[in-house]
Amino acid sequence: MTAPLDLHSPDFLRKPDEGLAMLRSQGQLVRMKLPIIGEVWVTTDFDTARELLVDAENFVRNPANAGGLSLEQNYWWFPRFIHPLFRNVTLMDGEDLQRLRRLVIGAFSSRGIDAMKPAIERIADELLDALPQDREIDLVDRFNRRFPMLVICELLGIPEEDRPKIQRWMEPLGRVSNPFTVFRALPGLYHSNRYFRRDFETVRRTGRPGLIKELVEARDGNDKLNDDELLAMVTAIFIGGFDTTTHLIGNCFMTLLTDPTLAASLQEDLKRVNLFIEEVLRFHSPVMFTNMFHATGPVKLGGRMLERGDRVVPLLIGANRDPAKFDGATTFQADRKPNKHLDFGIGVHMCIGTQLARAEATVAVNRLFTKYPDVHLTQPADRVPMLKRIGLRGVAEMPVRVTR
Numbered sequence: 095m096t097a098p099l100d101l102h103s104p105d106f107l108r109k110p111d112e113g114l115a116m117l118r119s120q121g122q123l124v125r126m127k128l129p130i131i132g133e134v135w136v137t138t139d140f141d142t143a144r145e146l147l148v149d150a151e152n153f154v155r156n157p158a159n160a161g162g163l164s165l166e167q168n169y170w171w172f173p174r175f176i177h178p179l180f181r182n183v184t185l186m187d188g189e190d191l192q193r194l195r196r197l198v199i200g201a202f203s204s205r206g207i208d209a210m211k212p213a214i215e216r217i218a219d220e221l222l223d224a225l226p227q228d229r230e231i232d233l234v235d236r237f238n239r240r241f242p243m244l245v246i247c248e249l250l251g252i253p254e255e256d257r258p259k260i261q262r263w264m265e266p267l268g269r270v271s272n273p274f275t276v277f278r279a280l281p282g283l284y285h286s287n288r289y290f291r292r293d294f295e296t297v298r299r300t301g302r303p304g305l306i307k308e309l310v311e312a313r314d315g316n317d318k319l320n321d322d323e324l325l326a327m328v329t330a331i332f333i334g335g336f337d338t339t340t341h342l343i344g345n346c347f348m349t350l351l352t353d354p355t356l357a358a359s360l361q362e363d364l365k366r367v368n369l370f371i372e373e374v375l376r377f378h379s380p381v382m383f384t385n386m387f388h389a390t391g392p393v394k395l396g397g398r399m400l401e402r403g404d405r406v407v408p409l410l411i412g413a414n415r416d417p418a419k420f421d422g423a424t425t426f427q428a429d430r431k432p433n434k435h436l437d438f439g440i441g442v443h444m445c446i447g448t449q450l451a452r453a454e455a456t457v458a459v460n461r462l463f464t465k466y467p468d469v470h471l472t473q474p475a476d477r478v479p480m481l482k483r484i485g486l487r488g489v490a491e492m493p494v495r496v497t498r
């Protein structure tokens with residue numbers, strides 16, 4: 095039986111615990127219909143989600159490795175320029191995946207991200223200083239969306255003058271909520287593909303610094319990335335790092351805007367900001383679930399036998415709010431420690447942008463409340479509309495007023 099729960103309904107997004115408890119009462123693995131993806135098995139608790147994520151032998155991303163058609167075969171009708179993007183890290187397995195990750199992981203290390211800290215702070219300050227004062231503004235539009243996008247451009251080394259158009263091309267990807275909106279994202283992807291293919295040549299010629307240069311020059315023995323792989327990686331970085339961080343920041347802001355005492359206490363003790371951000375990742379789960387996996391053979395998961403080719407999705411929000419794993423799972427505890435949530439995933443596909451996302455959220459929280467201590471919502475929090483976007487949890491708008 096398919097569980098009759100809509101993970102993208104405003105009711106579930108606002109108060110997920112009742113729905114999650116209902117799912118768990120049906121088993122560790124339930125059938126569910128997800129937008130675009132269709133009917134799949136979904137994990138409901140922490141242990142089953144973790145078991146799925148760490149078992150790269152029995153669960154793969156590329157359906158061709160589980161007896162199905164490859165994405166290129168399945169989606170042959172997609173425009174030709176999209177096909178190289180199917181071969182990106184999130185959809186690869188085994189040695190192909192390890193190879194791509196090895197080539198990029200250095201740039202995302204703590205050291206790499208520490209070096210970016212001043213640039214991240216500068217970008218945040220510029221956006222916050224430009225906020226119109228003494229009238230209602232939408233912080234999602236003015237800051238939460240622009241900030242991670244500009245940080246990714248900075249990371250990649252994209253020239254300042256090209257950033258507004260990259261932002262315009264990539265934005266629609268952040269609005270995909272059904273098959274129709276996928277098509278709205280195609281023109282932007284077409285332009286960004288053309289731009290980046292030319293840009294790889296420019297970087298090879300000029301040695302312009304940034305992650306694009308590191309990727310273009312990355313070598314593992316004689317191995318290097320070809321232009322299709324470079325393009326797939328750059329696009330995966332935008333898709334993986336833009337909207338996710340927007341809604342981590344949004345959830346941090348909403349929590350603090352509705353709890354001014356907590357906001358003030360964090361400003362006095364900045365070390366607690368790290369714990370706060372981990373709890374926002376756990377409790378709000380800006381990424382509710384990951385891409386789906388395909389079972390490679392008959393395999394037992396969550397007390398059920400799955401067949402080769404069966405499709406399974408780990409429900410991160412179910413894992414993160416599992417009362418069997420977290421004490422007081424349904425309450426927000428800003429100082430929670432330990433806090434081994436799964437919102438960055440785990441295993442071979444674990445997020446490569448964890449340090450960058452944490453750095454951005456830290457800077458955003460510190461800077462907004464330092465610059466504008468009286469920032470406040472101009473509408474009751476329960477009237478702020480929730481975002482409708484596959485797999486993400488956050489607010490669509492954040493009406494606030496700021497004064498210095």
Ligand code: HEM
Pocket residue numbers: 183184185195246330331332334335336338339342380381384385436437438439442443444445446447448450451
């Ligand atoms: C709050 C912020 C973020 C969250 C919650 C998050 C969460 C995740 C999760 C759950 C995965 C695993 C997806 C899967 O298994 O399908 C993932 C993968 C990934 N993330 Fe993040 N992410 C965040 C920020 C970022 C940032 C800032 C970047 C880069 C700029 C990034 C780049 C990626 C990439 C490239 C992958 C694919 C890794 C792979 O499949 O091997 N993410 N992320």
